[in-house]
Amino acid sequence: MKASGRPEPDAPIRSRRYKVGQQEIVRGDCLRVLRRMQADSVDVVVTSPPYNIGLSYRSYPDRKEEAHYLDWMMEVAAGLQRVLRPDGSFFLNISGSSAQPWLPFELAVRLRSLFVLQNHIAWVKSISVGEDSFGHFKPMNSKRYLHRGHEHLFHFTLNGDVMLDRLTAGVPYKDKSNIARRGHKQDRRCRGDAWFIPYETVRDRAEKFDHPGTFPVALPEQCILLHGRKEASVLDPFMGTGTTLLAAQRMACRGVGIEIDADYVAIARRRLEEDQLCTEEG
Ligand SMILES: C[S@@+](CC[C@H](N)C(=O)[O-])C[C@H]1O[C@@H](n2cnc3c(N)ncnc32)[C@H](O)[C@@H]1O
Structure with missing residues (x-):
């Protein structure tokens, strides 16, 4: 143990x-x-591991x-x-990063030995459509x-044959005439x-919980919805500030989140407790 009270980086952490x-x-x-977890016990894993690009955790x-x-x-994947x-x-x-685009x-290629790549989703954080733009733009100074x-967002499954709830996770038709023309039962498409x-x-880092690599809660929500099992058991092995568990809580699912850093664990607990209170009061 270091004098600061934090364990040495290589010392085994007691869970x-x-x-x-x-x-x-x-x-x-x-x-x-x-x-130590039971085999065949998890419906949905949603996770964002460290990217190995030098973020300041x-x-x-x-x-x-x-x-x-x-x-x-x-x-970890095994x-x-x-x-x-x-x-x-x-x-x-x-x-990846501009310096490590292949990682x-x-x-993903190495994971072929363990999983089938059933879908490859692009999580779009900001986009320009014509002269308009949407989402948060973080300027980058580069000519290259x-x-x-x-x-x-790689969607891996064991055999590539997992049935998804594409419509619940989908959107209404823009052109309503497509519903009757294509014989659909509801106004919903993939x-x-x-x-x-x-x-x-956010105005400052504190509002992002002083964590450099969170995702928005809507991301794990969308994954759980797409997987489509009611009361699913959800796991995030790199939980960070608890965003995946927040999604699980809001969707009445059971969740397990694993995080190595005690401060992030404290933030995750606080987020879940505050969200629970909001739901009870609201
Ligand atoms: C990209 S962040 C996850 C952020 C999370 N999605 C969120 O929204 O807050 C990756 C996290 O993995 C944690 N981590 C690194 N090594 C770990 C390990 N061996 N076991 C568990 N967590 C670990 C880091 O402390 C970091 O918080």
């Missing part, structure tokens, strides 16, 4: 568990925690040697394969690289594989 309603938060190393150093990072992610139900979905949100693709407006989910606008 601790907290419950907020139907959500269970485990503070610990996901590799170790996954080993509170304690996790986001810059491993690339081969080491890929091996580590494969070990743990996820074991706990996923045969008809489960594993949504992996990841992005997400290299990981384009502004990064999207991230990957959303497609480009999801525009902008960040909420």
Whole structure:
């Protein structure tokens, strides 16, 4: 243990568990925690691991040697394969950087040995349509690289044959005449594989919980909705500030979130408790 009270980076972290309603938060190393979880017990994994691009997390150093990072992610993925139900979905949100554009693709190719890539969704964070633009634009000063407006959302399954609830997760028809012409029973069509989910606008880092890599709650909500099982069991092995568990809580699902950093665990607990209070009061 360091004098600061934080464990040394390589020391094994003792896991601790907290419950907020139907959500269970485990503070610990996901590799170790996954080993203790029951096989075939999870319907939906939604997660965004560290991208290995040097983000400033509170304690996790986001810059491993690339081969080491890929091996580590494969070990985590093998743990996820074991706990996923045969008809489960594993949504992996990841992005590269201008300096490391291949990394997400290299990981996805290696994951072929464990999963089938059933869908590849582009999570669009900002987009320009004609002369108009939507979503949060974070300027990038470069003559070589384009502004990064999207991230990957790989949808892996064990055999590529998982039935999805495309319509509940879908959108109404723009042209209503299509409903009768194509013989559809309801005014709903598939959303497609480009999801525009902008960040909420925030004034400072504190409003993003001082965490450099959160996703909006609408992202895991959309994944859980698409998987389409009522009261699903949801897992996020890299929980961060608890966004996936917040989505699970709002959708009456059971969730397990694993996070190595005690401060992020505290933030996740607070978010879940406050959200529960809002729901009870509202
Ligand atoms: C990209 S962030 C996830 C953010 C999350 N989606 C959110 O909205 O808050 C990745 C997280 O993984 C955590 N982490 C890194 N190594 C871990 C490990 N071995 N086990 C569990 N969590 C880990 C980091 O502390 C970081 O909070």
